[in-house]
Amino acid sequence: MVSEIFSNDRRRRGAIVRGWLVALGMIAAVGVLVLLLWLQGRAGAQARGEGSDTLLVYCAAGIKPVAEEAARDYLKEFHTTVQLQYGGSGTLLADMQVARVGDLFIAADASYIRIAREKGLVSQTVALAKQRPVIVVHKGNPKAVKGLADLQRPDVSVAMANPEAASVGRVAQKLLEKTGQWKELKQHVRVFKPTVNDVANDVKIDSVDAAIVWDSTGRQYPELELVHVPVLEAGVETVTIGVLVYAKHPERALAFANYLAQADRGQKLFAKYGYETVAGGAASRPATESTH
């Protein structure tokens, strides 16, 4: 009896030691994982060539292909990493007010930069490129969409960007409100999405027949066909970059903004991805004022 209790006691103590081993093992495993994550972060930073010079750029989702390539080139040329944060222009505007960090804001149209300036978020601005809303349909235009009237046909389903979140939605709303077509079209629109690319995707995978997107976005999709409409054409908007007041080194931020506006650098990329550049002949046409 006594020996039984004794042996039990010993076994129990063995188990207690195992308990502490579990605890220690757990701490060690957490330590190892933290280390691995830290190394992962460093590897990522190295892959991006990141040094101490990093610019955080809030970038309208539609501009992503240009911004990504420009960031790569900029890193090669000036050893400054450009970190890109994507979203709809309106969404980003809200994000940066909460986060209160960042160096630059690329908006799909100048109005967001204006709002940012009014809120005291942006100091200098640089115009980058022009884009205008168009209707896009699947290649070959199977539903024969020729104009805005066709968008209201019962057999044509339509996607649009959310006017509160994305620039193209807001611009299209403004234009169509002037012609009195907005109310009807809004009823007919099957889905509103948060960014211009989400809308173009819907047409690409055939979940809708037509959508209103930027002409530049439409040109980036080989599966899509552009239908130009005079009412929408009037809505030329200027892709604009602004230096944020949160920037620790505003002069470095401005340098990247100017790089994007430089004819043989950023502008070449904008042209490559189907944008009308500001450096070209179109620069004389004032952007936002031409909206009648």
Added chain:
Amino acid sequence: MWHETDSAGAAVRGKSDWPFYCGLGLLTSVYLILIVTMLLAAGSYTTWGHLGAAFSSPAIRYSIRLSLLSCTLTTLLSLCVGVPTGYLLSRFRFPGIGVIDALLDVPIVLPPLVIGLCLLILFQTSPGRWLQGWVPITYAIPSVVLAQFTVSCAFAVRTMLVTFDQISPRCEQVALTLGCSRTQAFWTVALPEARRGILTAATLVWARSLGEFGPVLIFSGATRMRTEVLPTTVFLELSTGNIEAAVAVSLLMIVAAVVVLAITRAFGVRGHREFLP
């Protein structure tokens, strides 16, 4: 056994049970067909070429590694907190326990986006800023783990609470009468008995973290090769219209989920059954 109950029941009541079985089978198969066709449709949107291209992309490889590492760390941290919390709530009664119990459910009921926003705001307050002076959190890797942990830990707590509730405290009480301290009773009796519950909690937390997107998007951002986890990759590829790569990464996540489920089954744990509150 099937035949026995069937014929016996039919003999006594004079009614066939077949319509009932057919109904059960039909309703189950509706859901099964939905799941299977959904997976097949996703699979049909990609080719081996697309898969190869996606997985040779350094950004996608980075996001795979980051996802695996962060989910595993989140799982360990969630267990460290979830096991003791579940034990505390299951074994002890004290004033305010109802409030604590309700608070621990908040991350489960809050919309994911709201959690992300709350975290983002938390780290802009002055204590948050002070902490960020030492370790960068917002828009950096620690924010990924923190975002996943905030949501997943609640699931670990819930699972462990149910697990300890189902284990009779009698064995621990016996251990106490035999001279164990509370600590010893926990380590030597309660914890080994809760093994299966811990495994369930771990797989649940891991799988849940792998799919966590809302809080990560808001709190960590969607920066390539930095805070890019697998759901972020799907989102980024979609936002440039690269649906094929998005589907390829989605398939990878589906495979990971299936593997986790298989591991859980192999250890004889029936998925979320023990989790049901």
